[in-house]
Amino acid sequence: MLDDLDRHILEILAGDGRISLKDLAAKVSLSSPSVSERLKRLEERGVIRAFTVEVDPAALGYALQAIVRIRPLPGQLHRVQQLIEEIPEFSECDKVTGDDCFIARLHLRSIDQLDAILDRIIDRAETNTSIVKAQPVKRRLPPL
CATH class of the missing domain: 1.10.10.10 (Winged helix-like DNA-binding domain superfamily/Winged helix DNA-binding domain)
Incomplete structure (x- = not known):
């Protein structure tokens, strides 16, 4: 406590x-x-895991962010997870319950890059993508 x-x-x-x-x-x-x-x-105690730096992806040329809901096809769950882990533009990914198995955040330089990335997993999963317009709440601590 x-x-x-x-x-x-x-x-x-x-x-x-x-x-x-x-x-x-x-x-x-x-x-x-x-x-x-x-x-x-x-x-x-594991309360503090790391002291880190916060980098602005836009300053590195990643002007777009996308949230991708991913539903692997039958028998493809582990391969889809491996692909997500291998693609560096996926900056975050949560394995979730519900209709989708993964909800991931992508940082992109262009909309064309989105197609190229999704083409790598499309034969193994269904995807639903939303482009992020703004982030009104940045990652923050839960109530202490």
Whole structure:
């Protein structure tokens, strides 16, 4: 279970994962060694999995995003999953219940690229694609 101080630390890190230990300690009114120990415990418990960087795909030339619902044909589930894992433009994929087996996010340089990628799995799965217009809620922490 998280205490209020752990929650505060996580909220600060979610806003700025590159904050220095000294600045983080000052924001939560603890010493740097105390904050370091708390971070270590949060990592050991699996609460913090990684300190990472957020990259804007548009800045790398990926102007389009698509959400693709994927329903493998009978007997093709594992092969379709393998193909999704191998295609680097799939930046996220969830295996889900319901009519579809996978819901994936693609980052694309052009609409033509979408056809080329989907052609690689179309003989093994049915797909339904939506182009992302905007992302009103970015990935965020669940309530702490």
